[in-house]
Amino acid sequence: MRTAYSVETVRAAERALMARLPEGALMQRAAAGLAAACADLLGRVYGSRVVLLVGSGDNGGDALYAGARLARRGAGVTAVLLAPGRAHASGLDALRRAGGRVTGADDAEGPIARADLVMDGIVGIGGKGGLRPDAERLAGLADRSRAAVVAVDLPSGVEADTGEVRGAAVRADLTVTFGTYKPGLLVDPAREYAGIVRLVDIGLELPGEAELEALQHADVAQLLPSPAAESDKYRRGVVGIAAGSARYPGAAVLAVSGALRGGAGAVRYVGPAGDAVIARFPETLVSDAGPAGAGRVQAWVVGPGAGDDAATVAEVLAADVPVLLDADGLRLAERDAVRGRTAPTLMTPHAGEAAALLGVRREEVEGARLAAARELAAAYRATVLLKGSTTLVADDGGGAVRVNATGTPWLATAGSGDVLSGLAGSLLAAGLAARDAGSAAAHLHGLAGRFAADGAPAGAHDVAALIPEAWRDVYH
Template sequence: MRTAYSVETVRNAERELMARLPEGALMQRAAAGLAAVCAGLLRDLLGRVYGARVVLLVGSGDNGGDALYAGARLARRGASVTVVPLAPGRTHEGGLTALLGAGGRVAGADDPYAVLAAADLVLDGITGIGGHGGLRPDAVPVARAARGSGAVVVAVDLPSGVEADSGEVTGEALRADVTVTFGTYKPGLLIDPAREHAGAVRLVDIGLAPHLPSVPGLEALQHEDVARLLPVPTGESDKYRRGVVGVVAGSPRYPGAAVLAVAGALRGGAGAVRYVGPGGDAVIARFPETLVHEGPPSKAGRVQAWAVGPGLGDALGDGSGPEAAVADVLASDVPVLVDADGLRLLDAETVRGRTAPTLLTPHAGEAAALLGVARPEVESGRLTAVRELAARYGATVLLKGSTTLVADPDPAVPVRVNPTGTPWLATAGSGDVLSGLSGSLLAAGLPARDAASVAAYLHGLSARLAARNAPLVSDEVAENLPEAWRNVVG
């Protein structure tokens, strides 16, 4: 599992570690790891380090010191290293001395752009994890020149200009091809829009782990984590013991939502699927194993979880409206997932008053409506939005998007960020598949946070398998879920 910690937590851990080490040893560890990554990139790019042209963009903080010491190591291996100081007079003194002693040089104050134009690799050490509010105006032209030079841009710990704790980008920020981060991941490296500025992230171990708390601020599941959580039937299992999920979805206007939600549910680990709604004929035609009922949900038979909302627009088969269906489901004593059209019918007090878990799965627009803010506010501050939603509704929240986040209503529980997916997943109906899949995992007995996290992981992995760098349709995401499952469990 990947874990990420706040700036304050990282700083505290660094202080504890530095108290046990000789002065400057921690920075040397970071610089050694940084130089090793850069050397590997140069060998991939040029086949050598000797003669490579490296430019260091250096601010006044410790990130600048890391870049300078790494530059000195590269210079000793024969690279031509030039530093562009963006805070003259406040450049890290020891690092600059080491660089000059290794044969590096300082660019002329009036011409940093010529060395950038000729660079093979640029190290971004302008600001560190404590920076806020984007790049300073005087750094913007240099950062743009670095990005436009054609050189490989490597960020030191975090791309300059992004917010380490939230993933927000509130001003101009440098886009890196690779980010070398030290000790632990920072939330901004895992959450968009900052994540897009980080490129490929390399973690360098500097001995920080023993000094970090056991509970991180953010975590990302990996294959082995998901494999441990997936439901596995035993010899004593039957379809009811494996869980029955109820799906309330679709309408005369959106019959496909019913089919796609049931498709996700059937492949999600539950033993059976009960469908309630007007799309029964379409569902049975595609999936004859589905148990179909016109409604209301409470009369459809026993379930271990409900998934309600995809494609609800008009009325259920029994003539009742979507409001009645959502209220009926929320009145049950089993876990409930609410998505899409169901979200606009929610009452926060009703959700908070439920004794069984509730899982909400909005996209950014739906989250904005629930919070009463503009959509761009959610998209630029995804971590803040998902936490606020979970707190307001007393529910687990899966916020869909370029970075899918899962927040527990307990603020002490780490938010999970989903590492799988593809931009091709932004297609009609993909959320319906995710709803059915998540609901099925709830019915199989997973807690809401785990069900949401595992569903997002499998959903994103299935989309990658289906797309293979080409457009996909949502039905293909559902069809590839078994292969994604097998990929995870090995």
């Protein structure tokens, strides 16, 4: 599992470690890892041209010490100082002794244009509000150059704790981060600026709960249900799907397709699309008696393609089993009905639906996804799976938010969310907690989308068909 910690926690851990180490030792550890990562990216250090963009803080010191290491290996290193009077003195001295050059921001255009690698040491993890104009100009020069751009700890201009980008920021090809991941490296929109992220262990001891968790294959494999020898279809769990309408029967079919591949032993369907569902998936238990008359279920999925069927949404929310609320169900559900539930609720909005529920503009959700997921979970006393290029799963009780990035932009296709809802609902019925069901479903759904697309367009039905392959993949 990858974990990300807040700036406050990281700084406290750094202070504790520095108190036990000789002065400057921690920065040297970071610089050694940074220089090694740059050397790997360059391939051949001797004769390469490296430009350091150096701010006034420790981030600039890391860059200077790393630049000195590269200079001692034969690289031509030029440090561009944004604040010459406040650059890290010892790091600057080390670079000069190693044969590096120093220049000001006004003379940076030529060195950057000729560089093989540009190292971004402008602003550290405490940076807020985007880059200042002089730094923005240098970042633009680096972006337009042929050089590989390496960010020190995180790209300058992005906000470490939130993943927000409130102005101009460096776009890195590689980010070398120290001690632990920072939330902004795992959450969009900041994640898009980080490129590949490489973690360097500098010996930090990080107490307490992380801000963010990113499950890996092994973590998901431990969550997924597996039938025992004595299992039957009912012991494995039954998921109810209340979805579709005369206008959108396909939503029901797609939700069922995800549910059938999600680990539950049986799928019950209620709604007006029964004929379409049974024609495509004859193993489905179809009922026209409504949720209350469908038979026993261990979880419900309600809302995909439901149109204006508020009565069914309300009936499902009144059930004393876990409920996944999606699509039209999010719009039709009474807030107090969700908040008043004692059984778990998993809400699965995209950014537009989350914005409508929070009463803000979509752009506000997209720009501050982590805050939006947490706020929505608290407001509805539910677990929220906020869909997007990075999917976030937040619990109403706080704690670490789960983040998933296994997907592909090709998943932005009609019906993909219906498949995800059925898959997550099936995992709920199989006994997973709402946070685990949402996290595992997002991971599998993203993998299935990647397998289905393989660099080309894919439909939602293609994604559903490859969920078993994604399931097998997490075990290998």
